[in-house]
Amino acid sequence: MSSPAFEGFLARLYVDSAFRARFLADPEGEARRAGLSCGDQAALRAIDRKGLELAAHSYEMKRRQTANGKRNGRR
Amino acid sequence: MDRVGLGWRPEIAAEIFARLDGIDVVEVIADDYFEAPSREIRALRTLAAQVPVVLHGVSLGLASTARADVRRLARMARLVDRVRPEFWSEHLAFVRGGGVEIGHLAAPPRTESTVDGAAANLDRARAVVGSAPLVENIATLIDPPGSDLDEGEWVRAILSASGADLLLDLHNLHANAVNFGFDARDFIRRLPEDRIGAVHLAGGKWIGRLLDDHLHDVPDEVYDLLERTAAHASRPLTVILERDGNYPPMEELIAQLDRARSALRAGRRARELARV
């Protein structure tokens, strides 16, 4: 299991809050619409929801911090 | 010989430099220099003349079924060529997928396919950069979905398939062990003893799960893991204390380095006694 498509799906889950909300409402449906395999769909159905929210929030904070750093003239 | 150092941070650069008598090595974040003007790269070379420097990358995303971007590898290669660090390192993470940038390190599914993907990317890195990086285990707040290997099995499989060595981040290990219920000491015991090249130490905070934020002091449990690592590892270790903000006075950071040295000595003594 795992493929560029699955990783792409995860990346979108971590970054896109609207997509994440739709996913949490219907995980298998979103996975199916994304063309993922049955195995991937099952894995996503069983996703660690608490961890997903914590991770997504963490990544958003990090992206904001990076953006602020760039606006302040830092790389 | 084991050595202990700090992450190089511009905010405390002068304090670090003023205390090089107590610092054996500094770790520079490579990504901060990919687009730096020549004078900043040259300044790093001057720094490298004062103290050993190692480079630490954060954006290659090598532990992925997707092929590592050769342009990003080439950027790392140019920096390594100009700075000539003692070694460079990266993470067992993916950072992008499907055209989406996550903006940070994410744990990929721990499967045979990501083992193969990581090994292939590490081969590519070796070819482009001229050397393979040490690979670091990352902390994750989410149990990576789609995994069918545990973290220890997955990391060992990547080391075996790629030939790369491990940068063992002990706070990441500790955080994952706390968050997902496994024994960090057992993880260390099962690592190949000759493949641990470097160690990271850091601190974190509780946010519902233990977060590795690099803003807090190294907890006692991590020093204990360092002692166990020193008792297990057969090669000299480069130990880096990572602190990214909320900086205490430099003497407190130096005290943490000294505590790391004590833990290393205790571990090495235990290793010697075990061999007798």
Add this chain to the structure above:
Amino acid sequence: MNPFDFRGPEFLLYYAVLGVVVVAIVWYRRRARGSSGLSSEKLADPYEIACLRGGPKEAVRVATCALLDRGLLRAEETTIVAVRPDAAHLVGKPIERALMKECSKTREVTEVMSAPPVAAAASELEEKLIRRGLLAAPEGRIAALVGMVLMAAVALIKIVIAFGRGRYNVLYLVVFAGVFLVVLWWIAEWRQTLRGLRTLGDFRTLFGGSRAKAYTVGRHAPDLALLTAVFGLAAAWNHTRSGEFRKLFPSSANEKGKVTSYGTNCSTTWSSCGSSFGGSSCSSSGGSSCGGGGCGGGCGGCGGS
């Protein structure tokens, strides 16, 4: 063929070529000799760095401020004294020991700075830097002076010959001679070699981002000596003892050029102000996932703050 028999325009051309060659030779001897293209010097002693930037006296000023910060010296207006008369053994570096010994009783800082043991310790720093090719050797200065004498002599001889032949149109020659003499004098004043300049520039780049913190009274700042060595005493502008530093060394601590948290000391040569200041913008808080302030990066997650 005797160049002094050349007609005006031809002689001017000859003189210009001679001047360029002399300047090139002098420049090489003064600045570039022994310099590699890269700054790879091991140079961690802040007093050596201060001497490289501003000369032996600057090293003494930086050492004095460092000792004040560490509570080993006490200042009152323009005088300094060791806190304990026998405290010289508490310090490690020769320039610090010399200062502590000279301050066993209260003295004017200008007296202490010119005391032979202090001046000797500071000169030793300068000699070390010359041996390492970071400061220009004295022979380079002599070469510049010889160059000046040569160019002046050639011009003067030609002028005398011209006047003897009834030719008085020597203005261009006088101007050319003036330009070359000024350039050679300017080169003679240079202190650092290219390698020395680059090393200083690299230190400014490395430390330009260092935090301007509020120095805590009673707790010595390990980086004070380094930052003042690299940027000048104005770098200590927010130190609790900055008032004392200013009274002791008014021209250094109030240096013009303080445009950011740390000023630049341009008091010695133009070259010490050559590098841009505060150019380092490589805070890892901006660009990297791993490392960074505020939220902190970590290498595995960053939660809310």
